[in-house]
Each structure stands twice: as structure tokens, then as C-alpha cells.
Amino acid sequence: xxxxxxxxxLDLLKDxxxxxxxxxxxxxxxxxxxxxxxxxxxxxxxxxxGRQIRFDMSKGFPLLTTKKTFWRGIVxxxxxxxxxxxxxxxxxxxxxxxxxxxxxxxxxxxxxxxAPEEDMTQEExxxxxxxxxxxxxxxxxxxxxxxxxxxxxxxWPAKDGREIDQLAxxxxxxxxxxxxxxxxxxxxxxxxxxxxxxxxxxxxVPPFCxxxxxxxxxxxxxxxxxxxxxxxxxxGVPFNIASYALLLHMVAQEVGIPAGEFVHTFGDVHLxxxxxxxxxxxxxxxxxxxxxxxxNPDIKHVDNFKYEDITLENYQSHPSLKAEIANIGxxxxxxxxxx
Numbered sequence: 199x200x201x202x203x204x205x206x207x208l209d210l211l212k213d214x215x216x217x218x219x220x221x222x223x224x225x226x227x228x229x230x231x232x233x234x235x236x237x238x239x240x241x242x243x244x245x246x247x248g249r250q251i252r253f254d255m256s257k258g259f260p261l262l263t264t265k266k267t268f269w270r271g272i273v274x275x276x277x278x279x280x281x282x283x284x285x286x287x288x289x290x291x292x293x294x295x296x297x298x299x300x301x302x303x304x305x306x307x308x309x310x311x312x313a314p315e316e317d318m319t320q321e322e323x324x325x326x327x328x329x330x331x332x333x334x335x336x337x338x339x340x341x342x343x344x345x346x347x348x349x350x351x352x353x354w355p356a357k358d359g360r361e362i363d364q365l366a367x368x369x370x371x372x373x374x375x376x377x378x379x380x381x382x383x384x385x386x387x388x389x390x391x392x393x394x395x396x397x398x399x400x401x402x403v404p405p406f407c408x409x410x411x412x413x414x415x416x417x418x419x420x421x422x423x424x425x426x427x428x429x430x431x432x433x434g435v436p437f438n439i440a441s442y443a444l445l446l447h448m449v450a451q452e453v454g455i456p457a458g459e460f461v462h463t464f465g466d467v468h469l470x471x472x473x474x475x476x477x478x479x480x481x482x483x484x485x486x487x488x489x490x491x492x493x494n495p496d497i498k499h500v501d502n503f504k505y506e507d508i509t510l511e512n513y514q515s516h517p518s519l520k521a522e523i524a525n526i527g528x529x530x531x532x533x534x535x536x537x
Contacts, residue, residue, distance in 0.1 A: 204262055204485035206251040207435070211477050214431055214469050218244035221468075229303075245468030253443060255457040258488025259510065260443050262436045264480050266518040271296055272440045273508050280365070280445075280500055282352030285341040290328045292505070297343065298324050299523070305340045344399060347408060350385040368413055369500070372420070372453040381413040386427075407434075409465075411442065413449065419458025422446040429467040432477055433521060438462070444491070444508070448500045451493055476519040489513035 225233075225240050233240050253260040261267050274294045281288065286297045302320035318326070323340065330337045353361040368381040385406040388394040392405065407428045414421045424442050429435050443460045450457040469477055494507035 202485040203253050203257060203260060203488070204264060206253075207262060207439070208264065208481055208485070210249055210251060210435075210467065211431055211469070212481060213249070214244055214246050214467065215474070215477060218246045218468065220244050220471075241471040243468040243470055244474075245466050247464075247466055249464045249467055250462065251439075252459050252461045253439065254459050255443065255446065259440075259447075259491040260460070261440045261489055261510065261513060263486040263488065263513075263515045264483040265436075266515040267436050267440065269440070269510060269513070270294075270505075272437055273444065273505055275437075276441050276444055277503065277505065279346075279348040279351060280503075282348045282363075284343050284346045284349040285332075285338065286343060287327060287332045287337050287341045290324065290341075291332075295324070297346075300343055301327070301341060304343065345387075345390045345406070347385050347406065350387055350390075350406065351383055354384075354387065355389070365500070369449060369452055372413060372415065372449070372455065376415040376420075376453070376455060379414065382410055383412075384410045386410060408438065415455055416458070418456065420446065420450045420453065420455040421458040421461065422449075423461040423463065425463050425465070426467075427465040429464050431467050431469050432473040432480075433523060435462075435467070447491055447493060448503060451495075452498060452500055470521075473521045476521045480516075480519055483516045486514045486516070487512070 221243050223240060223243060230240065261269060261272075271294055274289065274292045275296055278288050278294075286301050289295070289297060299320060302318075302323050305323055306317060306320075327337055327341050332338075351365045352363050354364055356362050364383040368383060371378060371381055386409045387406075389396050390399045390405075407426055409425050409427045411425070412423045414423065422442060422445065424438070426438065429438065439460070439462060442462070446460050447457050490511045492509045492511060493503070497503050497507050
């Protein structure tokens with residue numbers, strides 16, 4: 199029998215556990231303060247460098263089965279990216295809280311340095327952002343992460359003041375000349391990253407983990423490759439696999455080329471030390487058959503997809519495995535200056 203494709207992911211987890219190098223993490227003052235309050239030591243990471251896994255879309259949709267994966271969160275996050283928004287308000291409106299902590303850190307760290315009228319806990323900030331309308335000045339300022347994938351994909355800021363829609367350019371190119379080799383969407387923009395960032399573009403959100411993606415047509419199939427500079431193998435990578443596989447299917451439907459392979463290439467791919475026990479449990483589980491993805495065939499443009507147009511059938515999985523997100527906190531300008 200052919201080996202289940204999910205074993206590629208499980209093999210990667212085992213590779214990291216068995217062969218990875220342990221490294222300390224850089225935590226900013228806000229994060230260290232939270233660990234101190236809980237009486238905990240911050241985790242370290244164990245990482246390997248330069249790995250690749252690949253999934254053939256004809257063999258099922260690669261939503262991992264050895265633990266239950268948050269499908270609704272994957273879909274609503276991708277739709278948010280495709281909208282080009284950098285504000286978390288649309289996510290809050292659909293009860294998706296994946297990016298809450300980054301919004302709070304951005305607010306809280308700015309608040310400590312600039313003495314606004316009030317500081318808030320994360321829960322207080324998110325409650326306020328949720329309750330206020332999207333056009334409220336507070337939401338527009340403090341819900342905005344500034345640096346996020348959707349903005350780079352759909353509204354890359356050009357030198358002449360334009361905003362470049364990279365994804366739209368790729369899609370139109372695939373329709374006209376599908377075999378060209380230049381269909382790349384980059385998220386790595388130095389003007390938004392730490393010390394290199396321009397005033398007004400700086401953020402406490404870390405630099406883009408999903409550095410670039412490339413669409414390629416071969417043998418009458420549309421393939422998608424992702425280079426990910428940094429991958430949280432236990433919590434983040436299962437999301438990433440499903441999200442980019444879904445994007446591949448959506449673009450394939452618009453351009454009229456069947457979806458082929460999603461190829462996932464990693465730079466530093468790692469496990470956080472506070473995830474080791476969960477990973478060991480996951481490695482004891484046998485993969486189940488992959489589910490089937492269905493897109494509404496009437497949708498002919500990626501911008502027109504809504505949540506109800508995307509359905510998954512026959513998803514079976516082992517129980518979820520809970521683990522704390524090791525949110526390192528992004529860049530701390532003052533701390534970096536001391537080093």
C-alpha cells in the first residue's frame with residue numbers, strides 16, 4: 199500500500215525531536231512579564247533547517263487527521279488575507295481570535311512608551327474592538343496590525359504611491375500565459391521589518407514567516423510552492439498546509455487549471471519545548487483518510503468566495519491536542535538597543 203501523505207508531517211516532527219538543535223528564544227519584556235506572573239520559565243525551541251514536504255491534491259485535501267484541526271479558523275483567516283485587510287476587526291466579527299495577542303502587544307507596548315489615556319488587558323482590548331464599529335477611529339488605529347500577509351499580497355506599497363496587487367497579477371498571468379516561471383507573491387518587505395522599517399510602518403508583529411509563494415503550471419496541473427522561513431511545526435504548520443492547499447484550489451478554479459501539488463519548503467522548522475509531550479502523543483497515532491474539499495463551482499474569482507462556498511466532506515480525525523502558543527512577542531527596539 200502507498201504510504202499515507204500525512205506521514206511526511208509526522209516524520210518531520212520526529213526528525214525535529216531526534217535531530218534538532220536546542221536554541222534559546224528572544225522574548226520581549228511584555229512576554230517575559232507574563233511568564234513571570236505565571237511562575238514559569240519561557241520555553242526554548244528545537245529546530246532543524248531546510249526540509250520539504252509535498253501534497254498531491256488528487257489524493258485528498260491535506261487537513262491533518264492525527265489531531266483535530268481548526269478548519270473554520272483556517273478558512274476565515276485565508277479569506278481575511280485575500281481581502282487585503284491588515285485590521286483584525288473582520289476576524290473578530292466572525293469570532294476568529296488567532297491574531298488577538300499581536301494586536302494587544304502592539305497596543306500595550308505602544309501604550310507603555312507613549313502614555314495613552316488608558317492601558318488595557320488583552321481581553322479588554324479585544325472586547326472593545328469587537329463591540330465598536332469598523333469605522334471607529336479606535337478600531338482603525340488599534341485593530342491594525344500594519345504588517346500582515348493580506349496587505350503584502352494585495353496592497354504592496356510601491357515607491358510611487360501605488361498599492362500593487364501581486365496575487366491579481368499572478369492570476370491574470372496564469373490565465374494568459376500559464377507556463378511562465380515568474381508567478382511569485384512575496385511577503386518579505388524590508389520596509390516593514392524591525393530596524394529596517396520606515397517610520398509609521400514599524401510593528402511589534404514579527405517579520406513574515408511565509409516569505410514567498412510561487413505558482414507553477416506543469417503537465418496541465420497548477421502547483422503552488424511556499425517557502426516558509428520559520429515554522430512552528432506543532433501548532434502553526436498544520437494550519438499553513440491546509441491554508442495554502444485551499445488557496446491553490448481557489449486559484450485553480452478561477453484560472454481553469456486543475457490543482458496539482460502543494461510543495462512546502464521550510465527554513466528553520468522547530469518545536470517549542472512546551473509542545474514536546476503533545477508531539478510524542480501525536481506520533482503514536484495512525485493517519486486517517488484525508489477529507490474532500492468542495493468549492494462552489496459558481497464562484498469564478500477568488501475575491502468572491504465566502505465561507506459558505508467552501509465545504510469539507512468526510513473529515514475524520516483523532517482528538518485535538520491542546521498546547522499553549524509560545525508567542526515570543528516580536529521585536530523590542532529598546533531591548534535590541536541594549537545588546
